[in-house]
Amino acid sequence: MTARLQHRTGVLWIAALVHRLSGLALAIFLPVHFLTLGLAIGGEARLDSFLRWTDAPLVQLSEGGLLFFLLLHLLGGLRLLVLENLDWHDGQKQLATLAAAVSAVVAFIFLARAL
Amino acid sequence: MSLPLYLWQRLTAAVMAPLVLVHVAVIFYASRKGLSAGDILGRTRGSLMWASFYGAFVAAAALHAAIGVRNVLIEWSPLGEGRAGMFSTLFGLLLLVLGLRAVAAVVLP
Numbered sequence: 761m762t763a764r765l766q767h768r769t770g771v772l773w774i775a776a777l778v779h780r781l782s783g784l785a786l787a788i789f790l791p792v793h794f795l796t797l798g799l800a801i802g803g804e805a806r807l808d809s810f811l812r813w814t815d816a817p818l819v820q821l822s823e824g825g826l827l828f829f830l831l832l833h834l835l836g837g838l839r840l841l842v843l844e845n846l847d848w849h850d851g852q853k854q855l856a857t858l859a860a861a862v863s864a865v866v867a868f869i870f871l872a873r874a875l
Numbered sequence: 876m877s878l879p880l881y882l883w884q885r886l887t888a889a890v891m892a893p894l895v896l897v898h899v900a901v902i903f904y905a906s907r908k909g910l911s912a913g914d915i916l917g918r919t920r921g922s923l924m925w926a927s928f929y930g931a932f933v934a935a936a937a938l939h940a941a942i943g944v945r946n947v948l949i950e951w952s953p954l955g956e957g958r959a960g961m962f963s964t965l966f967g968l969l970l971l972v973l974g975l976r977a978v979a980a981v982v983l984p
Contacts, residue, residue, distance in 0.1 A: 784947060787940045790970055794933075797977035808912035827902065834895045837888050844885070866899070873907060 775856035779836035782829040787828055828867035835859030880942050887939040894932045921984040933974030935962025
């Protein structure tokens, strides 16, 4: 790998990329989420039929993935806020890894309960 | 990124952090109980608390996402700052309108 791209193997660079990609995934998902909730305008029955559809395992898996992205983006963002606004602390790589690990654990708990 | 946009993005992030935690708790509660639309709407309709909570959440998310999308477009797409700004403003407005419509759908009695 050229020296110019060397930094792309670092944990913190990957953390920044993951933060951006999870944010993009959420930005794409949000309009669909809002449109779905807006179904309630058309009456309780319309929302209910959609909620029954979300009981399907594949949909639950996608929802688990979105929850994972949401937590990943939240924890990655908190890391940034702490980094920018508080005194510098060592262990940024561990914090970034911890953010991913906690997100994965919560998403798995959600899936285990939902499926 | 300009300083005002940078500050707005950080401010909305700080506002949303506790809101996201509450939202995740709500997701867990709703999925554990297997709530029907009637159960959900019974709890949310007419509630000023849920209207304020999700109204603020939608406003912060729309602004935060629009600024984020603008940054991504400027850095990763051939769009210049002007067009990226225009697209992200429209995207933010779309999120705001759809989001507030969704909040109205579940909280208005």
